Amino acid sequence: MTIALEEVCSGLGFPEGPVAMxxxxxxxxxxKEETLVRLAPDGKTTTIAKIPGGPNGVAIGPDGAAYVCNxxxxxxxxxxxxxxVQITVPAPxxxxxxxxxxxxVDLESGTVTQLFDSYEGKRLIAPDDIVFDAxxxxxxxxxxxxxxxxxxxxxxxxxTIDGNTLVKAATIPMPNGVGLSPDGGTVYVSxxxxxxxWACEITGPGQVKPGPLSGMPGNVVQTLPGYQWLDxxxxxxxxxxxxxxxxxxxxxxxxLDGSTEHVAIPDLFTTNMCFGGADMQDLWITASSTGKIxxxxxxxxxxxxAFTA
Numbered sequence: 001m002t003i004a005l006e007e008v009c010s011g012l013g014f015p016e017g018p019v020a021m022x023x024x025x026x027x028x029x030x031x032k033e034e035t036l037v038r039l040a041p042d043g044k045t046t047t048i049a050k051i052p053g054g055p056n057g058v059a060i061g062p063d064g065a066a067y068v069c070n071x072x073x074x075x076x077x078x079x080x081x082x083x084x085v086q087i088t089v090p091a092p093x094x095x096x097x098x099x100x101x102x103x104x105v106d107l108e109s110g111t112v113t114q115l116f117d118s119y120e121g122k123r124l125i126a127p128d129d130i131v132f133d134a135x136x137x138x139x140x141x142x143x144x145x146x147x148x149x150x151x152x153x154x155x156x157x158x159x160t161i162d163g164n165t166l167v168k169a170a171t172i173p174m175p176n177g178v179g180l181s182p183d184g185g186t187v188y189v190s191x192x193x194x195x196x197x198w199a200c201e202i203t204g205p206g207q208v209k210p211g212p213l214s215g216m217p218g219n220v221v222q223t224l225p226g227y228q229w230l231d232x233x234x235x236x237x238x239x240x241x242x243x244x245x246x247x248x249x250x251x252x253x254x255x256l257d258g259s260t261e262h263v264a265i266p267d268l269f270t271t272n273m274c275f276g277g278a279d280m281q282d283l284w285i286t287a288s289s290t291g292k293i294x295x296x297x298x299x300x301x302x303x304x305x306a307f308t309a
Contacts, residue, residue, distance in 0.1 A: 001253075001263050005294040007237035008276055008284070009039055012291040014088055014269075016232070017058040018127075018284045019066070020276025022308050026284050027066060027107075028293065029055035032077045032088065036068060036105055039293065047108040051103060053096075054097055057129040057272075058231065061161050062136040064309045065104050067115070069140055072100040080289075082268055087289040089269065092147040099123035100142060102130075104161065107309060115163050125152060127230045129178045129272075131187075132306045136161065139187050141175035146193060156189055156217065167206030170217035172198065177233030177243055177272075182303055189217070190233050190243050195224035197233075197241060197254050199234030222258045224248075232272035235303040237280065242302075244271045244286075251285070267292070275302020 009015075013032030020026055024041040029051070036049045036058070054071035059210050074097055075090035101117035101124060117124055130140040137160045144154030156170045156178065169187075175198075177190035187208065189198045200208035200218030211218050221241070224230070230252070231244035241254040249270045251263040267287035275281045280301035285294045 001261055001299070002052070003263060003296045005265070005285075005296050007292055008043055008295045009045060009293040010291060013165075014090070014288045015286040015291065015293055016056055016271050016288060017068075018286055018293065019058050019060060020272040020274045020282070020284065020308075024276075026082070026274065026276070026293070027058055027060075028286065029058055030092075031056055031071070031075070036066065042162070048107060049105050049112050051112055052099070053098075054126075055103075056127065057140070059130040059132050059138060059140070060305070060309045061113060061132060061305045062307050063161065064079050064307075065106055065161075066309075067130055067132075067138060067161070068103045068105055069130050070101045070103055071126035071128060071143065072124075074100070074126040074143075074145060082289075083162055085290070087191055087268060088291065090288050092145075100125055100127045100237070102127055102140065102159065104245045114162070116159060118165055119166055119168060125154060128176050129204065131178050131180055134184055134306045135205070136306075137165070139169075139178050141172075141178045141189060141268070143176055143192065144174050145175060156187070156200070156208070165206070167204050169208045170200060170210075172217050176231050179233050179235040179241065180303075181235065182237060185215070188221070188233060188235065190230035192229050192231065192246075195228045196228055197221040197223075197230065197243060199256070221254050221256060224252065224259055224260065228252075231270070234273055234275060236275075237301045237303050240300070242273060244273065246270070265294070266290070280304060
């Protein structure tokens with residue numbers, strides 16, 4: 001598949017977590033600049049809130065507020081030259097890292113309130129992506145940490161906006177993107193360094209059915225060949241799963257029969273996307289290492305999210 005890209009924003013630090021708003025604007029985070037930003041239809045950007053650490057993923061909750069996963073500054077950002085182009089890439093350098101958290105942001109006032117920062121007495125590592133279900137609860141991933149010496153596995157969590165519920169549903173090596181199937185019965189999780197997409201059958205709030213073998217959080221949809229990492233994801237209305245793909249920069253479309261299609265984007269770190277517009281076929285893409293956001297028309301509609309604002 002080849003798509004025509006329109007560059008709608010540039011000069012950003014490391015954009016991620018786009019959310020299409022009802023008025024045609026797009027909400028996104030800039031991890032490097034530690035901000036939550038609104039991109040208006042005319043291309044103007046406005047900072048809504050400063051979120052110290054590493055705001056990483058965004059979703060609109062049932063109360064109309066933005067809920068933001070914060071990786072806590074688990075990455076620093078360094079210059080890197082790729083094919084003669086200077087880009088910005090995340091690096092495992094953590095001088096200010098203190099642990100991750102989940103925040104609520106009032107979109108009118110910009111007030112940031114911490115909702116969660118620990119589970120069973122242990123600090124969250126690096127919350128990344130987030131999606132709400134129809135009941136108003138949300139699933140989110142905690143990516144964990146990997147460096148040259150060790151790996152701390154992350155996990156899939158479920159929580160409620162009143163702060164009373166936080167459940168760990170599964171342990172996954174490096175979970176990143178998260179999304180729900182059209183019927184709400186399956187939660188999809190991309191496992192970054194393995195290039196793998198998991199499908200986890202939901203059996204209750206914060207509960208998933210384990211896979212057929214020990215250590216499997218669910219069933220494997222597909223594992224990409226070669227050196228391809230997976231980032232955040234969105235689901236199409238027909239159930240296909242679109243995942244931002246790192247190193248082989250682009251979007252990988254996973255069909256549930258295990259087949260895949262790669263859509264090239266001119267950025268080594270194509271991290272995320274969101275569907276919007278009247279027919280849900282407008283697609284905004286965060287091209288993070290070049291600091292850009294693109295817009296395109298997708299050949300199929302995306303799945304409408306449970307809540308918008």
